Amino acid sequence: xxxxxxxxxxxKDLQLDQFRTDDRNKKLxxxxxxxxxxxxxxxxxxxxxxxxxxxxxxxxxxxxxxHERIPERVVHARGFAAHGEFEAYQSMEKYTxxxxxxxxxxxxxxxxxxxxxxxxxxxxxxxxxxxGFATKFYTDEGNYDLVSNNMPxxxxxxxxxxxxxxxxxxxxxxxxxxxxxxxxxxFWDFVINNQETANQVMWxxxxxxxxxxxxxxxxxxxxxxxxxxxxxKSRFVRFKWIPVLGLHSFEWDEAQKVSGNDPDxxxxxxxxxxxxxxxxxxxxxxxxxxxxxxxxxxxxILDATKFWPEEEIPVKVIGKMTLNRNVDNYFSETEQVAFxxxxxxxxxxxxxxxxxxxxxxxxxxxxxxxxGGPNFHEIPINRPVCPFHNNQRDGYNxxxxxxxxxxxxxNSLADGTPAPASEEEGGYVHYQEKVEGRKVRxxxxxxxxxxSQARMFWNSLADFEKNHIIEAFSFEVGKVNxxxxxxxxxxxxxxxxxxxMTAVAKKINANPPKESHVKYNKKSPAVSMSxxxxxxxxxxxxxxxxxxxxxxxxxDVLDKLKEAGITADFISxxxxxxxxxxxxxxEANHTFTTTHAVxxxxxxxxxxxxxxxxxxxxxxxxxxxxxFKHYKTIxxxxxxNDLFAQSMAKEGPGVIMESGRRDFGHALVDxxxxxxxxxxxx
Ligand code: HDD
Numbered sequence: 147x148x149x150x151x152x153x154x155x156x157x158k159d160l161q162l163d164q165f166r167t168d169d170r171n172k173k174l175x176x177x178x179x180x181x182x183x184x185x186x187x188x189x190x191x192x193x194x195x196x197x198x199x200x201x202x203x204x205x206x207x208x209x210x211x212x213h214e215r216i217p218e219r220v221v222h223a224r225g226f227a228a229h230g231e232f233e234a235y236q237s238m239e240k241y242t243x244x245x246x247x248x249x250x251x252x253x254x255x256x257x258x259x260x261x262x263x264x265x266x267x268x269x270x271x272x273x274x275x276x277x278g279f280a281t282k283f284y285t286d287e288g289n290y291d292l293v294s295n296n297m298p299x300x301x302x303x304x305x306x307x308x309x310x311x312x313x314x315x316x317x318x319x320x321x322x323x324x325x326x327x328x329x330x331x332x333f334w335d336f337v338i339n340n341q342e343t344a345n346q347v348m349w350x351x352x353x354x355x356x357x358x359x360x361x362x363x364x365x366x367x368x369x370x371x372x373x374x375x376x377x378x379k380s381r382f383v384r385f386k387w388i389p390v391l392g393l394h395s396f397e398w399d400e401a402q403k404v405s406g407n408d409p410d411x412x413x414x415x416x417x418x419x420x421x422x423x424x425x426x427x428x429x430x431x432x433x434x435x436x437x438x439x440x441x442x443x444x445x446x447i448l449d450a451t452k453f454w455p456e457e458e459i460p461v462k463v464i465g466k467m468t469l470n471r472n473v474d475n476y477f478s479e480t481e482q483v484a485f486x487x488x489x490x491x492x493x494x495x496x497x498x499x500x501x502x503x504x505x506x507x508x509x510x511x512x513x514x515x516x517x518g519g520p521n522f523h524e525i526p527i528n529r530p531v532c533p534f535h536n537n538q539r540d541g542y543n544x545x546x547x548x549x550x551x552x553x554x555x556x557n558s559l560a561d562g563t564p565a566p567a568s569e570e571e572g573g574y575v576h577y578q579e580k581v582e583g584r585k586v587r588x589x590x591x592x593x594x595x596x597x598s599q600a601r602m603f604w605n606s607l608a609d610f611e612k613n614h615i616i617e618a619f620s621f622e623v624g625k626v627n628x629x630x631x632x633x634x635x636x637x638x639x640x641x642x643x644x645x646x647m648t649a650v651a652k653k654i655n656a657n658p659p660k661e662s663h664v665k666y667n668k669k670s671p672a673v674s675m676s677x678x679x680x681x682x683x684x685x686x687x688x689x690x691x692x693x694x695x696x697x698x699x700x701x702d703v704l705d706k707l708k709e710a711g712i713t714a715d716f717i718s719x720x721x722x723x724x725x726x727x728x729x730x731x732x733e734a735n736h737t738f739t740t741t742h743a744v745x746x747x748x749x750x751x752x753x754x755x756x757x758x759x760x761x762x763x764x765x766x767x768x769x770x771x772x773x774f775k776h777y778k779t780i781x782x783x784x785x786x787n788d789l790f791a792q793s794m795a796k797e798g799p800g801v802i803m804e805s806g807r808r809d810f811g812h813a814l815v816d817x818x819x820x821x822x823x824x825x826x827x828x
Contacts, residue, residue: 156231156255157531158284159471165526166474176206216481217516218267221312222278225261226360226413227480228420230469232256232283232430238464241381241434242373244493246285247464255284256467257527259483260360260416263295264315265326270405271412272396273326274355274618276346279365279387280485281467284531287572291489292385293509297354298366298453298673301346303593305504311336311343329625338634342451342593345600348642351618352603352611353395353675358747358821359415361426361684362394368450369487369502372495372577373434380577382435382447382497384454386461390427392679394821398617400744400776407742417472424684424711425470431461445599446592450501452599456672479527484513492569495577500589518542535564597641598666604643606669608676610824616646620653632656682819683711687779688746689732690766691718692754696785697730699804700752703781706811712818717741719756719765726754727785738765743772748779748800748818751786767793774801777826779817781810799823 173181182203189201197204219225232254238247246254261278262271277296282289301311313319314336315328324330328350337343349355357363365387373383396404404411419426433454435447445452473479486509487502496502513522519542522528537553552560567573604612623635633656640647640659647659671677687707689700707714718724718734725731732752743749749769756762770793773780782790783804790803797803800823804810817823 156229156253156284158255158257159229161529161531162474162526165478176203177210216518219261219516220512221263222261222280223267224265224269224271225259225278225480226416227257227259227473227483228416228426228469229471229473230256230258230425230467232281232465232467234465236464238373238432239375241375241383241432242493243376244285244290244373244491245287246283246290246491247493254286255531256469257282257284257479257483258467258469259480259485260412262326264328269326270409272356272401272405272409274328274350274398274401274622275326276350276355277357277360277363279360279363281365281387282483282485282489285491286532287491288532288534289489289528289530290491290494291485291487292365292367293485293487293505294365294367294385294387296357296363296365297346297349298364298368298384298386299345299349299599300368300450300501301343302340302501303342303449303451303589304500305502305508307340308504308508311340324625327622329622331626331628331631334623334626334631334635335628338631338638341596341638344596344638344642345451345453345603347639348600348603348615351615351622352607353397353614354393355618356396356398356401357412358394358396359391360412361416361419362389362391364388364393365428366453369505370448370450370497370499371502372497373432374493374495374577378577380437380495380579382437382440384433386431386433387428387467388431388461388463390429390466390679391681391684393675394678395675396744397776398614398621400772403742403744403772408745411745416469419684420469420472422713425468427469428467429463430465430467431463433459433461435459445595446590448497448499449593450499451593451596453603453670453673455602455668455670457670478525482517482522482525483527484509484517484522484525486510486513490574492572492574498579498581521545537564597664598668600642601664601666602668602670603673604646605667606671606673608674608824610822611674611676612646616649616653619646619650623650624654629656637661680819680821682815685712685747685818685821686745687712687714687781687818688736688741688743688749688769689714689716689752690749690769690786690789691716691724691726691732691734691752692756692762692766693725695724695726695730695732695752695754696783697726697728697732697752699783699785699810700726700732700750701730703750703783703811703814706815707818710815710818712747712815714750715741715746717769718754719758719762724754726752738769743769744776746773746778747821748781749773750781750783750814751789752783753785753787753789763789763792770795774826774828777822777824779814779820779823781814781817783810794828796828799826801826 175181188197188204190197234252236250259280262275264275279294281292315333367385371383372380374380488506521541521544524545539553569575626632636647636651636656644662651658715736716732716734717736721734724734766789774795779800781802800817802813
């Protein structure tokens with residue numbers, strides 16, 4: 147148990163105690179509890195003879211090992227999770243009777259799993275991909291799952307197309323190449339033949355697809371739900387998680403290098419920060435639309451390929467989630483957690499969003515194969531913290547021992563129990579929406595404008611985001627073999643912006659688009675990352691030090707970094723103590739080979755040289771060049787001027803020279819807070 151958590155343990159944490167076990171300082175036993183005197187040699191006939199069938203210990207150990215893998219999730223296979231707590235800022239009783247939102251200050255334990263979507267379980271953390279952001283609230287009224295992504299829209303409008311989408315973006319089936327990327331023919335073939343994907347693909351090409359940290363990305367329900375209050379009044383609602391540290395992303399070149407240097411970058415970042423007490427925080431926002439306003443907008447509010455512009459439908463911030471505890475065991479918790487958008491509580495109901503309706507079937511179904519049967523709700527991480535009673539029985543790995551002989555409803559032998567609860571007693575009552583119509587396989591006309599909002603997204607972006615999108619299309623579609631598909635992408639996305647696709651066509655050897663974009667001039671500044679929060683806390687600095695580095699200047703800088711919550715690594719040609727001028731010493735915990743510039747939010751060059759000065763300079767230069775190219779902070783102490791001068795970096799935004807300024811430390815902290823300096827020219 148984490149010491150910091152003692153005294154403020156959540157009901158979920160306490161519940162998990164009964165399942166936790168610590169094997170340290172214990173004798174080794176079989177699963178039957180038999181102590182074993184030997185664990186390294188199988189039982190054989192003679193020292194050089196065959197293994198005997200009766201070796202129950204060998205058989206048990208090997209059988210368990212042979213069966214210790216379960217199918218990975220068909221999507222979102224690679225994930226990382228943490229425990230935490232949600233606190234409501236205010237009562238939302240006017241809108242919903244959900245108990246966990248009913249009073250200011252009410253706290254609810256949560257478990258959050260972040261994920262990539264396409265890659266297999268062992269793939270990198272930083273592909274160009276949507277990120278999953280699934281939260282399980284262990285409320286007093288049962289588990290509520292908010293199963294979100296980090297972008298507010300989806301690729302398709304109807305759940306029935308999900309298998310097609312996923313088949314197209316997963317590795318191609320004949321050779322299982324490529325891994326964790328949409329940069330191949332089948333995905334783009336799907337895109338051009340299913341033009342409802344336009345909006346989501348624009349977001350996927352944007353920097354949002356490369357989050358710097360799980361702690362620095364948003365989360366969106368995407369689907370439209372309902373809030374229902376105690377009077378039975380219903381309103382449409384979408385949910386949004388807002389990261390307190392702001393929204394920050396990698397460049398593509400940076401992401402690829404991070405993937406090579408530390409494919410676990412995002413999970414390590416989350417783990418380390420929770421261990422250090424830098425608890426990630428996210429505010430919960432809701433966008434609410436009155437039923438009478440259902441048709442007020444120029445898009446269909448049930449269409450998951452459309453976001454709800456925040457300028458038209460403001461976000462109301464209603465609470466905050468803090469992630470404050472890492473898991474004890476990855477498999478038991480992170481791998482076995484089972485989310486489902488259909489896990490709702492009274493006061494939260496579904497809309498007719500056809501994507502959501504499809505999801506409501508898929509999630510339980512997938513857990514049945516993944517977790518091996520219908521009793522996955524009994525796995526400790528999935529158990530609600532409130533009691534549960536019904537007549538469901540048996541199935542693989544049943545753990546509950548239901549006493550008594552009655553397992554049916556209605557009955558008189560158990561006095562008619564367990565009996566349904568009335569609404570007043572907290573029973574879930576479905577919202578009585580009036581529905582009528584013919585059974586059809588068709589979509590409403592109001593879902594058919596695929597390009598206006600994609601253009602609105604483009605209209606709203608800053609130059610650095612637009613340039614990122616041009617580069618992303620050029621990379622992704624540049625990997626497509628079929629010339630027809632390349633041309634199809636150019637012609638399709640010209641409807642979003644002709645200039646965008648003229649630039650891309652040139653790079654990928656396609657014909658420039660003939661047609662121009664749709665006429666839609668609206669903007670939604672909220673979708674741009676440019677106005678995000680910028681804070682120095684939890685940024686990481688790499689400090690380049692060689693023998694004889696500029697110790698004097700560094701002392702003050704280190705104090706300032708520490709005060710601002712910035713951590714630092716010393717990097718040199720060898721690990722260990724490096725001596726600077728003025729008797730200053732630095733403990734180099736990394737060399738140029740054990741770390742890389744892309745793993746830092748910025749660097750400080752403190753000068754000095756190595757035993758092989760030429761090599762030291764070359765390695766330092768590479769560090770500086772990458773940091774410069776990725777728009778990150780470069781601090782140069784007076785003693786670091788020489789190393790800086792022989793790199794490709796130039797003075798300008800985010801390059802802080804000590805020479806000639808007194809506020810070097812402060813300026814550095816401000817620059818780290820900015821994170822990226824996209825106005826840098828090179
Ligand atoms: Fe899904 C997993 C989010 C559409 C079917 N989905 C999954 C996870 C997240 C999302 C975050 C990982 C949960 C975890 O960490 O265990 N999915 C979304 C969002 C969607 C969406 C925000 C659009 C609004 N999903 C979607 C559709 C379908 C599915 C349309 C099928 C009709 N999703 C699944 C699944 C998964 C899943 C196959 C795989 C593993 C799992 O459920 O537990 O059922």
